[in-house]
Every structure is written in C-alpha cells, then in structure tokens.
Amino acid sequence: MSSSAVLKVDGIGKSFNRFKALNGVSLEVEPGTVFSLLGQNGAGKTTLIKILLGILKASSGSAEVLGHAAGSVTSRARIGYLPEDHRFPEYHTGPSLLDFYGGLAGIGRQERKKKVGFWMDRVGLAGREKVRIRGYSKGMKQRIGLAQAFFHDPDLVFLDEPTDGVDPVGRREIRDLMLEMKQQGKTIFLNSHLLGEVERISDRVAILNKGSLIRMGSVAELTDSGIGWKLGFLSEPLPFLEALKAASVQATVKVDKHLQPPFQVDISLGKDADIAPWIQAAAADPAGLRLLQQTRDSLEDVYLKSVEASADKGKAKRPKLPVPNLPANGAN
Amino acid sequence: MQFLAMMRDGFREAMDARVFWVIGFVGMVLVALGATLSFQPLPLGKKVFATHVANLAGNSNSFRPPQMAEPAAGKDAEVAQEKGKEKGKEKEGEKESGKGAAKEVVRENNRRGPGRAMTASGPMGAFMSLFSKKEGEAELLESTPDQGVDGPESKWSLKVKVSSDLAKTRSKPDNTTLIRDLFGKVGEFSVFQVDSVTKQEKSDDPNSEVYLIEVSPLPGLLRTWPHKFSIFFGSVTIFDATNRPLMPFDGLGQQLLLIESYLVAGIGTWVCLLLSVALTAFFIPGMLRKGTIEPLLVRPISRWRLLLYKYLGCLLFVATGAVGILGSVWLVLSAHSGLWGYAFLGLIPVLIFYYAFLHSISTLGAVITRSAVFSLVIACICWLSLSILQGLYTMVITADQVNKAVEIAKTLERKAGEPEEKAIPLSQTYFGQTVLFLHQWLPRPGDIDSSVRELLEVDLLVGSKEKNGPDLMALIEGPHKPDWRESSAITAAYTALFLVLSCIIFTNRDP
Numbered sequence: 043m044s045s046s047a048v049l050k051v052d053g054i055g056k057s058f059n060r061f062k063a064l065n066g067v068s069l070e071v072e073p074g075t076v077f078s079l080l081g082q083n084g085a086g087k088t089t090l091i092k093i094l095l096g097i098l099k100a101s102s103g104s105a106e107v108l109g110h111a112a113g114s115v116t117s118r119a120r121i122g123y124l125p126e127d128h129r130f131p132e133y134h135t136g137p138s139l140l141d142f143y144g145g146l147a148g149i150g151r152q153e154r155k156k157k158v159g160f161w162m163d164r165v166g167l168a169g170r171e172k173v174r175i176r177g178y179s180k181g182m183k184q185r186i187g188l189a190q191a192f193f194h195d196p197d198l199v200f201l202d203e204p205t206d207g208v209d210p211v212g213r214r215e216i217r218d219l220m221l222e223m224k225q226q227g228k229t230i231f232l233n234s235h236l237l238g239e240v241e242r243i244s245d246r247v248a249i250l251n252k253g254s255l256i257r258m259g260s261v262a263e264l265t266d267s268g269i270g271w272k273l274g275f276l277s278e279p280l281p282f283l284e285a286l287k288a289a290s291v292q293a294t295v296k297v298d299k300h301l302q303p304p305f306q307v308d309i310s311l312g313k314d315a316d317i318a319p320w321i322q323a324a325a326a327d328p329a330g331l332r333l334l335q336q337t338r339d340s341l342e343d344v345y346l347k348s349v350e351a352s353a354d355k356g357k358a359k360r361p362k363l364p365v366p367n368l369p370a371n372g373a374n
Numbered sequence: 375m376q377f378l379a380m381m382r383d384g385f386r387e388a389m390d391a392r393v394f395w396v397i398g399f400v401g402m403v404l405v406a407l408g409a410t411l412s413f414q415p416l417p418l419g420k421k422v423f424a425t426h427v428a429n430l431a432g433n434s435n436s437f438r439p440p441q442m443a444e445p446a447a448g449k450d451a452e453v454a455q456e457k458g459k460e461k462g463k464e465k466e467g468e469k470e471s472g473k474g475a476a477k478e479v480v481r482e483n484n485r486r487g488p489g490r491a492m493t494a495s496g497p498m499g500a501f502m503s504l505f506s507k508k509e510g511e512a513e514l515l516e517s518t519p520d521q522g523v524d525g526p527e528s529k530w531s532l533k534v535k536v537s538s539d540l541a542k543t544r545s546k547p548d549n550t551t552l553i554r555d556l557f558g559k560v561g562e563f564s565v566f567q568v569d570s571v572t573k574q575e576k577s578d579d580p581n582s583e584v585y586l587i588e589v590s591p592l593p594g595l596l597r598t599w600p601h602k603f604s605i606f607f608g609s610v611t612i613f614d615a616t617n618r619p620l621m622p623f624d625g626l627g628q629q630l631l632l633i634e635s636y637l638v639a640g641i642g643t644w645v646c647l648l649l650s651v652a653l654t655a656f657f658i659p660g661m662l663r664k665g666t667i668e669p670l671l672v673r674p675i676s677r678w679r680l681l682l683y684k685y686l687g688c689l690l691f692v693a694t695g696a697v698g699i700l701g702s703v704w705l706v707l708s709a710h711s712g713l714w715g716y717a718f719l720g721l722i723p724v725l726i727f728y729y730a731f732l733h734s735i736s737t738l739g740a741v742i743t744r745s746a747v748f749s750l751v752i753a754c755i756c757w758l759s760l761s762i763l764q765g766l767y768t769m770v771i772t773a774d775q776v777n778k779a780v781e782i783a784k785t786l787e788r789k790a791g792e793p794e795e796k797a798i799p800l801s802q803t804y805f806g807q808t809v810l811f812l813h814q815w816l817p818r819p820g821d822i823d824s825s826v827r828e829l830l831e832v833d834l835l836v837g838s839k840e841k842n843g844p845d846l847m848a849l850i851e852g853p854h855k856p857d858w859r860e861s862s863a864i865t866a867a868y869t870a871l872f873l874v875l876s877c878i879i880f881t882n883r884d885p
Contacts, residue, residue, distance in 0.1 A: 095668075095671070096672070097671045115674045116674070123668065123672040125665060125668040128665045130666065131383070131386075131661075133391075144379075145379025147674060
C-alpha cells in the first residue's frame with residue numbers, strides 16, 4: 043500500500059443480517075485526486091462510504107482515513123460529506139445550517155461568519171440567506187449540501203451523488219467546484235451515476251458490483267483496452283473483409299443507407315496493434331474508403347461490459363476473487 | 375463550542391416547532407389571568423379576633439385551615455413521641471395497643487386546651503375531634519385597632535371576657551397565663567403575638583373575668599386574615615366574608631393556596647409538562663432520521679455527546695419556559711396579594727426534574743425505535759402509570775393512618791376487660807404490599823411534587839416553620855412516609871440510567 047494514500051481500505055466487508063453488502067473491498071486513494079466509485083444501485087457504494095466515515099461499522103477488514111482509523115474523531119475533523127438522500131433540518135436557513143455544522147466542526151464564531159458569506163456566494167445561494175431549507179428546491183439543497191461538505195476546509199470530501207436533481211448549468215458549476223477543490227489539493231471521493239461526469243473529472247475510478255470491487259484504475263487505463271477503428275466505404279468492401287477474416291481480426295459490419303458512408307466496419311485490434319497495414323488494405327479496396335476514425339470505449343461502455351462480464355462469470359463459476367484486470371496495487 | 379452549537383440548533387428547532395410559542399401562550403394566559411386577580415383585606419378584625427377568643431374555650435375551629443395541622447414532624451413531635459415511647463416502656467401493654475401514644479395526645483391536649491387540639495381534615499381530623507370539647511366560656515367584648523386601621527398589619531387592643539375557671543380546665547395556674555400561652559395560636563403555630571394581658575378589676579359577672587389584651591401581628595395573621603378575592607379586576611367576586619361567618623377560604627393564604635397549589639401546580643404545570651414532553655418528543659427522532667443524522671455523525675463529536683447535548687437542549691428550553699411562566703405567575707400573585715411566599719418557586723425545579731425524567735424515557739424510546747410517536751406514547755404511559763401508582767400509594771398510607779387513628783381512639787374508649795379489635799392495615803394486604811413494593815423501586819417524581827406542595831401549604835397558611843407543640847400527626851404516621859431526598863435520588867438514578875442506555879445504544883448501533 044502507498045504510504046501517501048489518504049484513504050486505505052483493506053478487505054472491508056459488511057453484512058446486514060445474512061445479506062452481504064460488501065465483500066472484502068480493498069482500495070487506496072491518493073491525495074489531491076478525484077476518486078470515483080461506480081456501481082449499480084445496491085452495489086454497496088454508500089455502505090462503503092458510510093464505513094469510511096464511521097457512520098456504519100465494518101463487519102470485517104480495516105480502513106484508514108488520513109492516517110487514522112476510519113470513523114475516529116480525529117479523522118472526522120478533516121472530512122467533509124454530502125450524503126445521497128440528505129434531509130437537512132428544515133428549520134434552518136442556509137447560513138444558520140452552515141453555522142451549525144461549522145460550530146460542530148469546532149470553527150470559531152468569527153471565522154464561521156466569514157465562511158458563511160463566502161460559501162453561500164460560492165454555491166450560488168447569495169440572496170437566499172433568509173429562506174429556510176424547507177423552501178429550497180432540490181438543486182438548492184444540493185448546493186447547500188456541498189457548501190456544508192466543504193465549509194470546514196476538509197482534506198478529504200465524500201460526495202454521494204452531488205449532482206442529483208441539479209440542472210445542467212448547476213451540474214457544470216458543481217463540476218467546476220470539485221475541480222477547483224482538487225486544484226487546492228483536496229481529495230474527493232465521488233459516488234455518481236452520471237458516468238460522463240465521472241469520466242470528465244475523475245483521476246481514478248473503481249467499479250463495485252454486488253459488494254465486490256470488479257475493476258479499478260485511471261479513466262485512461264480503463265478505456266484503453268477498448269481502442270478500435272471505424273472505416274467507412276461507399277460499397278461493400280469484400281476484399282478488405284476477407285483479409286480481416288483471414289487475420290482473425292474482430293470486426294463488425296454495419297450497412298445502412300442513412301449512414302454516411304453507408305458501409306461501415308468497426309475493427310478492434312488491441313491496444314498495441316499496428317493499424318497502418320489495415321489502412322493500406324482498406325484504401326486499396328475498390329469499395330472506396332471514405333471514413334477512417336479511431337474509436338475508444340466510453341467509461342459507460344467499460345462499466346457495462348464489466349458489470350455484464352462479472353454477471354456472466356458469476357453464472358458460470360463464482361470466482362474466488364472476482365476482480366479481473368485489476369492493477370497490481372489495488373487487487374484484493 | 376459544540377455544546378453551544380447544539381443549543382443554538384435546539385433553540386431554532388424549538389422556535390420552529392412552536393414550543394416556545396405554545397408554552398409562552400399558556401404562560402401569558404396564566405399571567406394575564408393572574409393580573410386580573412385582586413385580594414383586598416376586609417375590615418373584619420372583630421370577626422377574626424372573636425374566632426380566636428372562641429378558640430380559647432374550644433368553641434370553634436371553623437377558622438382553622440385544615441392543612442395547618444399536617445406539616446412534617448418537628449423536634450417537638452419527636453420529643454412527644456419519645457415521651458410516648460418512654461411511657462410505653464413503663465407500660466408495655468399500653469404501648470402495644472397505642473394507648474401510651476393516645477394518652478400522650480390527651481395529656482398534650484390538656485396542656486394546650488381543647489381549643490388548641492390539633493384538628494384536621496382526613497384521618498387526623500377524625501382522630502382529634504375526639505378531644506375537642508368546649509369546657510368554658512370566652513367572648514370578645516371589644517376590638518380596637520391601633521391607629522384606627524382595621525387590618526392584619528395593625529396592632530390591636532382587645533377586651534375579652536373568659537370564665538373564671540377556664541384556666542383550670544387547661545392545667546394553667548390562671549387565665550392570664552392561659553391567654554399569654556395559648557391566645558393567637560393555631561395548632562402549633564402562632565398567628566399573632568400577645569404583648570400584654572391586663573386583668574380588669576371590675577366584672578359584672580362573678581363567674582367571669584375581663585382582660586385587656588394587646589396583640590401584635592405575626593406573618594400568620596396576614597395569611598389567615600379574611601380577604602375579598604375577586605377576578606377580572608374585581609368584577610367577579612369569589613370570596614367575600616363581609617356578610618357571613620368566616621370560612622376557611624376567606625383567609626388570604628388559603629385563597630393563594632387554591633390558586634398556586636391547586637390551579638397552577640395542580641393543573642397548569644401538568645398541562646405545561648405534558649405539552650413540553652409532547653412537543654420535544656419529536657426532536658430526537660427528528661435528529662435520528664435517515665439523511666439528517668449522517669451529516670451530524672461525521673462531525674468531530676462523539677455520538678453520546680451529540681445525544682446528550684440534544685437532550686440538554688430540550689431540558690434548557692423547558693427550564694427557561696418553567697422559570698418564565700412560574701416566575702411570572704409568582705411575581706404577579708405576590709405583587710397583587712402582598713404575600714411573598716417563596717415555596718411556590720420550588721415548583722420550578724420540580725417541573726424541570728419531572729420533565730428531565732420523562733424526556734429521558736422519550737429519548738430512550740426514540741433511540742430504540744426512531745419513532746416520535748412511540749417515544750411520546752411511552753413517555754405518556756410512564757407518566758400515567760406513575761401517577762396512578764402515586765395515587766394508590768397515597769391511598770395506602772392514608773388508609774393506614776386512618777386505621778391507626780381509629781385504633782387509638784377505640785383504645786381510649788375501650789373499657790377494661792373489653793376485647794381489643796384490630797383491623798389489618800391496608801399496607802399489610804397483598805394489594806398494599808404490591809403498591810408499596812412498586813413505589814419503593816420505581817421512580818417517584820410525584821413524591822417530590824407532594825413535598826413541595828406541603829412546603830407551599832406551610833408557607834402560605836402559616837408563614838413560619840416555628841412550632842410550639844408536638845407534631846401529633848407523627849403519632850399516626852407509619853413507616854412509609856415519603857422522603858423527598860430518597861425519592862429524588864431514585865428518580866434521578868432512573869433518569870441517568872435511561873440516558874446512559876440511550877447513549878450506549880446510540881453509540882453502538884448502526885443508524
């Protein structure tokens with residue numbers, strides 16, 4: 043394990059009666075990065091976060107947060123958290139809520155006063171100081187939730203679906219805020235269903251499925267394995283297809299008059315394969331090469347493939363450690 | 375800082391839940407109603423002193439407020455009991471039957487005179503009525519207030535005619551001593567002070583003597599002085615003894631007792647208590663609900679502190695309300711009546727203590743179930759159960775007292791050779807034993823309330839704890855007399871237990 047990691051999780055397991063919510067999860071998060079946890083509903087993402095925050099107690103394994111045992115008062119002093127289905131006390135206004143949480147975090151009165159104004163403005167709630175939380179829209183609640191998570195200047199922030207219920211403009215603002223915090227050296231642990239968003243801001247991503255970590259790595263590492271090429275022809279490129287078949291290259295042909303050009307071939311060569319001979323072969327084909335484009339799997343593709351693969355493996359034979367393609371330092 | 379943050383949060387919640395508004399409204403109604411009350415001393419000195427003079431001969435006890443005879447045992451009472459025991463040692467048989475104690479009562483009454491005998495409602499009243507007999511004549515001829523003001527704060531010159539042999543019936547050497555020792559005393563307490571007694575040389579009736587008596591008021595005189603009590607700024611008169619004989623509730627102390635003990639302490643504080651419990655029962659379940667508790671649990675504060683601070687927050691607001699309401703009521707009533715009885719303020723800690731106990735039950739219920747309804751219902755069930763138990767306990771010990779009083783009375787009247795009849799005391803039945811056992815081991819907040827009310831009665835009806843005679847009530851008191859210190863300790867122990875359990879569960883259980 044890396045000694046600089048702000049978060050070290052070692053074989054964390056959690057059972058609710060007979061249901062195993064987490065099954066030996068291990069991971070590390072480096073400081074100043076955005077780490078995203080992906081998974082279906084019920085995969086165990088929120089359970090893992092709650093264990094790391096000390097809200098839930100792990101059934102097995104151990105975790106260290108900012109050099110202290112997960113859930114310890116010392117570690118919690120440097121942690122921010124935005125829960126998924128938060129219900130902040132509705133009798134508070136935005137400023138009074140921030141002041142309350144700031145007080146619990148041990149921030150002095152004068153400093154709290156300064157910070158309240160700053161954060162109300164920073165999350166776009168300036169001018170709404172007198173509105174009680176019960177009068178907030180879902181988006182406003184998310185904004186005040188983010189403000190309280192960052193209010194006490196934590197080193198590590200857990201955000202569980204931070205853009206849930208927020209409009210596209212607000213989503214971009216939240217994304218910008220996260221990146222700004224990352225630039226300030228804060229570590230962000232993100233749970234989100236919005237894979238495009240995760241792909242844009244995450245340094246590392248882990249995929250949880252049914253309580254087990256099935257993949258983990260940087261976005262580039264996860265999507266690199268899915269590099270391919272798209273070639274378009276005016277008519278059916280029979281010689282080219284024959285050559286692909288002879289070389290056992292995986293190819294998918296799409297024919298549709300609405301496509302431009304109408305005959306398209308997707309080929310997958312692998313990460314280090316040379317494309318040049320295939321480009322020459324395509325160009326030589328009388329079908330007329332009109333399109334040549336490199337393609338890459340999106341995070342969504344990787345996520346779906348990983349989950350499906352995990353499900354298939356589970357059906358065939360449940361693996362002892364169902365974590366394929368896991369980097370050496372993150373494997374469990 | 376974290377404590378202050380929780381307090382401020384609790385304050386906002388209380389304001390939002392309208393706890394303050396509701397309590398404030400109830401308080402405002404009480405204070406406003408209190409502000410319309412008026413107590414005017416009536417110029418009825420003649421009636422007052424006529425009653426006291428009649429009491430010299432045991433003619434009347436109607437002016438006596440019944441509660442006066444039921445204060446806690448005093449030093450003199452212990453002495454009297456000791457005397458009874460000593461006599462009992464000499465005559466073991468008498469002691470066993472209660473005869474020794476009964477004879478002590480008779481001796482004491484002979485010393486003090488029939489009019490001075492302890493009289494009271496309830497068991498003591500039945501008991502002592504056996505010894506109150508008219509054995510002479512005493513009559514008020516004239517009453518003149520100093521400086522012409524007919525009221526409880528004046529010195530008075532009285533002209534009194536008493537039968538010549540009255541002193542003999544009371545084992546006194548002469549009537550002057552009788553008047554000096556017994557005049558102006560109600561039960562064990564003095565209402566006014568006899569400054570001088572002068573025998574008139576001439577009397578029309580050879581069987582009687584006339585005395586000039588100078589008296590000065592003591593605090594008890596104002597308390598027993600008849601007042602016109604009216605509400606709504608005098609528009610509705612409740613008590614006015616101007617054109618009728620004096621009654622117990624004509625005394626200012628009794629009137630205030632009616633308001634402070636029966637209306638405010640008996641009804642008002644219970645309404646406020648239950649309202650406070652009901653309104654604050656939602657606070658802790660609200661804090662524990664999913665989505666609200668998580669942001670709190672990740673703060674650098676231990677769980678037990680979080681819970682305890684929340685609990686203390688509720689307590690603080692109720693305490694503030696109690697101080698505000700009861701303090702205001704006390705100020706208004708005292709200012710209007712001119713009688714500043716501080717025992718009423720004892721209701722404030724009692725109310726807070728009772729609330730602290732009920733809220734600890736509510737907190738435990740909330741931590742276990744997270745249901746506001748459950749925590750409220752369980753607190754109310756406990757309150758109701760303990761109130762019923764308190765009522766049953768009072769019934770058992772009162773029945774025992776009556777039983778003992780009747781037993782002593784029968785012993786005195788029994789002729790030699792007659793078989794002794796003994797009834798089984800209620801406390802020795804299966805029912806009584808069960809009630810006493812439960813009362814012994816369960817929280818007893820009601821005892822503390824009763825103790826404060828006793829203090830209130832002494833404070834309003836007598837104004838002094840000084841006694842000049844034995845506490846005859848002690849003769850019929852059994853071993854189960856409630857002790858407020860013990861009751862407070864047991865109730866506090868339960869409160870602490872519930873809180874500790876709540877903290878342990880909250881700390882160790884996943885939310």
